[in-house]
Amino acid sequence: MSQLNIRMGRKAGVFLGLVAMLFSLLFAGAPAHAADDPSTYPYSIAGTILNDDKEVPDVKITATLDDFTTSVVTNEWGEWEIRVPKQGIYKVELDVTTLPAGVTMTDKGGEVSEADLTQTDFAAVLFSLGKSTVQAQSFSDQLLVRVWSGLNFGLLLAIAAIGISLIFGTTGLNNFAHGEMVTLGALFMWVFYQGLGQNIIVSALGAVAVVAAFGWAQDAGLWKPLRKRRMGLNQMMIVSIGFSIVARYVLLLVFGGDTKDIGGGGNIVQLGPIYTSDIALVSLVICVIILAGVALFLTRTRIGKATRAVSDNPSLAAATGIDVERIVRIVWIVASALTGLAGVLYGLQFQANWLTGFDILLLLFAAVTLGGLGTALGATVGALIIGMVVEVSSMFIPNELKYAAALVVLIVILIVRPQGVLGKKQRIG
CATH class of the missing domain: 2.60.40.10 (Immunoglobulins)
Known part of the structure; x- marks a missing residue:
């Protein structure tokens, strides 16, 4: 086994250990749910x-x-x-x-x-x-409530949007099946927690592991063979659309069309004029810690630096001795794990069904595009902007149009700054 494989194994073990420790600390004392589903x-x-x-x-x-x-x-x-x-x-x-x-x-x-x-x-x-x-509420109280909801929703979007950004940065693929990975994380959290009666920490780690394995299998069985055939990115994007439709209806056949209540809504917590839940508070803390961890991974670790090199110029990265395919495979696993975690947290707060990821897919792509294609930090910034616009806009427009408001803001910003908030005007290669 090569030194790189040993390092990868150690870092994967440390990552899973940290995630388990994080869930154990934040969900300590979580009540056991009923044995019946x-x-x-x-x-x-x-x-x-x-x-x-x-x-x-x-x-x-x-x-x-x-x-x-x-x-x-x-x-x-x-x-x-x-x-x-x-x-x-x-x-x-x-x-x-x-x-x-x-x-x-x-x-x-x-x-x-x-x-x-x-x-x-x-x-x-x-x-x-x-x-x-x-x-009944003052404008400032209403605004504070909406900003809180926007921050919470934006952080959930950011965890999933980073996965899209990492995959696009290293492969150039716009994967429209990414929403189904969010759905998979939420539904398998329900399977482990409500169906099998596992501890909430074990259930969350199990759901993340399932989605990470699905990402690995997806790349190994579909996208790597297509890359070897040098299929164009537009054709691969069309394949991803077809794959997303197939995956979505397989989830419908397996899990049914009803809504799955995972966390029961949690206990109500009041923060001034804001009424939220303990699950939402824990989710926010987890999102912040995970985003900080991703930033450290990309800037301080050898694999993270190699990922950035492949994203900037795959040919040059290969010429310097970087195994591009290995990095792409690692990116798929990490991106899928992050997306699965987003699905877990989203399902705990808002419940889950077979359309969970599809419902927010356009918002995820809007966040990545708004922040700057291929940049993880840009995806985070874009997701926070989208989350804020979606929630704050509901104060002024009908609730049914709040997602449309986010897309309008995307169009306006891209007219002014086509490369996105943190995107580069010109990329090498």
Whole structure:
């Protein structure tokens, strides 16, 4: 075994060890989940929390029948769903302490309702809210809440966007199947954590390992043979689009089309006017640490420097003795592991389904393009800008158009600076 292989093995072991230590520290004491898988329960109660037609996220809903009780929080669209194991009339209660400041129930006692599942397998429950969030909160409080959400969302995008940037930098490939790797990370987190009942740390590491292995197999079985045939980048991009469609529908066949609740929404944490969850806080810390680790990897390690050399000029890097194919393979594994981690964290916060990665794929490419193609730091900066624009813009435009606002900002910035925020005007080679 060569010295480089030994070094690679040691660094891979250190990386996995650090990730395991990080999860153990940040998720220490995480409660064990039930042995039963809630997503397999045959009955469901659902609804949407709206306030003056504006979605209200992070509101806690609890359903109770006899000795069974379970809770969820509304997602960013105000939607919630609780799966239950048996028929009956369930008590459904909204936790008024999780409502935004100044928002109350229209009717006294309106926070408690009933869901009748005695004759059907689905029941809808509506809660009527009072004063508008926009009127109740000052503009500065609203802005602070949106900036917090933008920072959280932007960091999640950054972890996945760096994977796209590294692969593009070393191979020139725009991989449209990257979104499916995000989905794979989220769904396998659900498999290990909810399906197999593993510890949250083991589940996260297992999901990341599965996606890393998928990235290695993808490169070894598909992209390396195409590179050897000297297939053009445009043709390879078209292949990636077809591969993404196939992978997406395979995930649909295997996992089904329902939404998987992984983390249960977490516990509500209040930071001034901001209502968030402990899962979101832990996710933010993990993202910051991982981004710092990637920066150190690219600037301080031998493999990282070789990766940057291959990204700048593969021919020149090969002439200096760098094994370009080996570096490309390492990049695929690292990029896939980062993308899998993004899927894990995204699934814990927002749940997961077969379209999880596809829904944010355009935002990932927008982040990479905005920051500067092929630069990891640029992808991070671009992702933070996109995350901020997506969340802050929802204060001024309908929620359904917030992703479009991010793409408009991308177009405007590229007109002014075509190479992106941190991109080079001219690349060697």
